[in-house]
Amino acid sequence: GQSLEQPSEVTAVEGAIVQINCTYQTSGFYGLSWYQQHDGGAPTFLSYNALDGLEETGRFSSFLSRSDSYGYLLLQELQMKDSASYFCAVRAREVGSYIPTFGRGTSLIVHP
Amino acid sequence: NAGVTQTPKFQVLKTGQSMTLQCAQDMNHEYMSWYRQDPGMGLRLIHYSVGAGITDQGEVPNGYNVSRSTTEDFPLRLLSAAPSQTSVYFCASSYSRDGGEQYFGPGTRLTVT
Numbered sequence: 355g356q357s358l359e360q361p362s363e364v365t366a367v368e369g370a371i372v373q374i375n376c377t378y379q380t381s382g383f384y385g386l387s388w389y390q391q392h393d394g395g396a397p398t399f400l401s402y403n404a405l406d407g408l409e410e411t412g413r414f415s416s417f418l419s420r421s422d423s424y425g426y427l428l429l430q431e432l433q434m435k436d437s438a439s440y441f442c443a444v445r446a447r448e449v450g451s452y453i454p455t456f457g458r459g460t461s462l463i464v465h466p
Numbered sequence: 467n468a469g470v471t472q473t474p475k476f477q478v479l480k481t482g483q484s485m486t487l488q489c490a491q492d493m494n495h496e497y498m499s500w501y502r503q504d505p506g507m508g509l510r511l512i513h514y515s516v517g518a519g520i521t522d523q524g525e526v527p528n529g530y531n532v533s534r535s536t537t538e539d540f541p542l543r544l545l546s547a548a549p550s551q552t553s554v555y556f557c558a559s560s561y562s563r564d565g566g567e568q569y570f571g572p573g574t575r576l577t578v579t
Contacts, residue, residue, distance in 0.1 A: 362506075385566050386566075387566040387567070387568075389568075396556060396570040396571060396572050396573055397509065397556070397568075397570050399567040399568065399569075402566030402567065404566070441508060443509075443566075445566060453497060453499050453511060453514045453524070454566070455511065455525070456501070456508045456510075456511075457508055458506060458507060458508035
């Protein structure tokens with residue numbers, strides 16, 4: 355079966371940089387996604403990595419190492435509105451090919 | 467485009483009752499899925515569909531049925547509600563060949579007493 359591990363909570367101050375790690379175990383790996391969810395809201399897509407390396411989208415970057423079964427989400431110039439839960443999700447041949455399996459989420463708390 | 471829509475937003479059921487959670491998308495997505503979200507558990511896959519007429523079980527399918535008669539609609543049926551099914555339910559859709567992005571509906575908050 356599949357498994358994903360990510361920290362349950364991360365705290366940081368406004369303006370700082372924070373990294374949220376995700377390690378996974380699966381067979382037939384296709385790619386790693388990241389989603390953001392604010393309290394009471396629906397998850398929204400942030401990024402997707404299918405190949406090794408860093409993908410940058412504005413203040414957010416995502417990294418993948420397929421050989422290490424590891425990825426991370428990097429958030430720069432943190433803002434209060436970045437306080438939310440962040441989920442990594444794996445797409446793999448094990449489950450419906452293109453249906454992601456989600457980790458348990460990391461709660462990011464940004465302090466002023 | 468409305469995206470992914472879900473009804474109802476809130477629902478309270480008594481143990482043993484049945485009901486259907488509705489999900490529709492207007493993006494012509496092939497893939498649709500249902501997740502439940504419980505505190506500390508992330509999003510767990512209940513059932514999914516890779517196209518009209520094709521459905522399959524996810525991680526936690528027991529107590530739920532689905533069907534996909536059209537590309538647009540993917541209803542989730544609770545056969546006999548139990549308190550353990552109290553949760554927030556999200557429907558999602560995606561293209562089969564996209565770069566990983568799933569579009570989520572706003573969710574249905576279900577309480578079973």
